[in-house]
Amino acid sequence: MHALARRLLSGAFVPRVRWRFRTSRFILVWALFNGAAYHAPLYLFGIEHLDVASLRAGMTLLTLPVLVVAMTAVFIGLIALISQRLVKPFCMAMAVVNAIALYFQVTYGVVLDDTMMGNVFNTDTSEAAGLFHPWMLVYVFFLGIVPCWVLLQVEVTHTPFRKRLAMPVAVGLFTLCWAYGASQSWLWIDQYAKRIGGMVLPWSYAVNGVRYWAGNVAPHERRLLPPAHFVSNERKVVFLIIGESARAQNFSLYGYGRQTNQEMAKAGTTVFKKARSCATYTTASLECILAHRDPGARARWEPLTSYLQRHGVEVTWRTNNAGEPAMNVRHFERLGDLKAGCAGEACDYDEGLLRGIEARIAASNQQRILVVFHLEGSHGPAYNTRYPSRFNVFTPVCASVQLHQCSSDELVNAYDNTIVYTDFVVGQAIDMLKGLQGYSTSLIYVSDHGESLGEYNLYLHGTPWSIAPAVQKEIPLIVWDSSAAHSNANATMTVEGTFSHANVFHSVMGAFGMRSDVFDPALNLFSPERPQ
Structure with missing residues (x-):
């Protein structure tokens, strides 16, 4: 040798x-x-x-x-x-x-x-x-x-x-x-x-x-955020659903011509327009979503999940993706961990992340529970493999990873089907929250970044921010809440303004009635003062 x-x-x-x-x-x-x-x-x-x-x-x-x-x-x-x-x-x-x-x-x-x-x-x-x-x-x-x-x-x-x-x-x-x-x-x-x-x-x-x-x-230490307290004793469950490569342009809730968000539309969600990601790739975007401020240099504070767990919130992170930062949570589970004893097509896709979570919440003795679902969503290039066959709504679809060899219609059809499926998964999560007894419930859906589908001869995502097209930056940001302000009417409400990943941290804190020196009420999407 x-x-x-x-x-x-x-x-x-x-x-x-x-x-x-x-x-x-x-x-x-x-x-x-x-x-x-x-x-x-x-x-x-x-x-x-x-x-x-x-x-x-x-x-x-x-x-x-x-x-x-x-x-x-x-x-x-x-x-x-x-x-x-x-x-x-x-x-x-x-x-x-x-x-x-x-x-x-x-x-x-x-x-x-x-x-x-x-x-x-x-x-x-x-x-x-x-x-x-x-x-x-x-x-x-x-x-x-x-x-x-x-x-x-x-x-x-x-x-x-x-x-x-x-x-x-x-x-x-x-x-x-x-x-x-x-x-x-x-x-x-x-x-x-x-x-x-x-x-x-x-x-x-x-x-x-x-x-x-x-x-x-490279190894580094994360600094602890300041102590927090709760101003509400309400029993609360919050779902945070992080989408993958979902661009706002292909959401009917954002004006897209095709019906790609039927479930979220009828659930009575609130849509926040002009939302942008902080990056065009997953790891940096996850850092932003879980950070109390836009981490330009990423100062390495503890993420939202660890912060909540340290203050008594039971945190479950379920993922069908990758790129999560190091965190300290009660349960960290991959889709493969949840497939034992599961039968059927749904077990291999994002909806499998919902399996058993309702029973876990019912069995918990915690007053506050956060569940994060990190979806595979619309991750390319094999868009046609990201959803079960029953969601093949728009056809024909691009079935090749050589995206430039597909027609534009085939590529968009496959991508739009991933959005329809994500809409279904979010709709299932909202239905689950509606059925929970004894809890006030809230849900946030946000994508990590957008996606290029051949515009300017670019595909996928990860283009440097300074030259990335808008479709890689403009993302859906949608919430649902069990309070009357959000759920009595089945009509979708729209909020104009400028929003970003920075809203997520403070909205989750706001939903739990959690306060500390880093909490910014102006970024709380659930604020009762926010116009609806």
């Missing part, structure tokens, strides 16, 4: 060496290949956003591959200074990961910034399987495996340290001179820096992956 590892590191896995390169020349050749093979989306973006007929635009377009090649050569050159044996394995790993990244860039128009890397870090096995398509294997074979096979035929011969050092220094000086000569390009590059940075491979996923990990995954 050790001998095999040594042969891999030395490039001697195959008995016959076809090409020999000194380290510096090998790095330059690989940097040129990397710039040519994996950056078509970057160059096409430049062509689309530049007047390529002008000399200045042509210089800007040429600057893009120069920067890609230079960055690659300098970085691998620095690796070679540490050990020449690391160069080939690094290039082989780069080829495979670049091929996968390029597939997602081409297929979904993703930008691999730190927010998109958050999606990658928090994608579970089922979500990853839903993204698979045989075309990914084509990319991996021709742009990953084949380059690796070629690299195995190459022997990288020893190069003296001073020559290895000279290469990145020379490339760096050349790049500085080019940058000076092409200074007119920098205003355009700066304008699109976020988008360009997310398309340069491997630096987009490597650097942004580290950035996300350092800011979100």
